[in-house]
Amino acid sequence: MSVIAIYPGSFDPLTNGHVDIIQRGAHLFDRIVVAMLVNMDKSPLFTVAERVDLAREVFRDHANVEVDTFDGLLVDYAERRGAGVIMRGLRAISDFEYEMQMALMNRHLNPDVETVFMMPAEPYTYVSSRLVKEVVALGGSVHGLVPAIVERRLREKKLARETLRA
Ligand SMILES: Nc1ncnc2c1ncn2[C@@H]1O[C@H](COP(=O)(O)OP(=O)(O)OP(=O)(O)O)[C@@H](O)[C@H]1O
Ligand SMILES: [Mg+2]
DSSP states (O other): OOOEEEEEEOOTTOOHHHHHHHHHHHHHSSEEEEEEESSOSSOOSSOHHHHHHHHHHHTTTOTTEEEEEEOSOHHHHHHHHTOOEEEEEOOSHHHHHHHHHHHHHHHHHOTTOEEEEEOOOGGGTTOOHHHHHHHHHTTOOOBTTBOHHHHHHHHHHHHHHHHHHO
């Protein structure tokens, strides 16, 4: 029986922390579905299409990593995709409380879907999409913290915004 794992998130944009978790998952499970939440509260820097393209580009050579979008209840999406696992990353104790709530709520909604947590390599434990965007907006470097193509797109976005403002 092949095990499909969903890795849900906003990925605005994909960071090397996300990449680390996806690679670990790809060793454990038969298939990883990186699932981008379409309707999120946060107003995103990258459109869904841009976020999907970036992740597809980064994982183009990984046959068992797929990138998709979803809306609505995560457990319903998991069921539609035939996935028995939800994958999440834990960076610090501060992630724990929210992640535990979500995992237990999802278990309440569908006991057949198991949430699995993984820790990234140490250099990525302080990396979040929010912080990456903040650093770039203020002119700092995120080299090594995001894939090269993401670094390029972030720089293009920043230039585009500055041009618009000028
Ligand atoms: N550096 C990282 N190491 C391990 N897991 C991570 C890392 N960054 C995010 N994750 C995990 O990936 C999943 C999806 O997270 P999400 O898309 O919210 O990314 P994020 O970096 O936390 O973005 P934001 O700053 O916008 O909240 C969550 O389980 C989150 O804990
Ligand atoms: Mg987050």
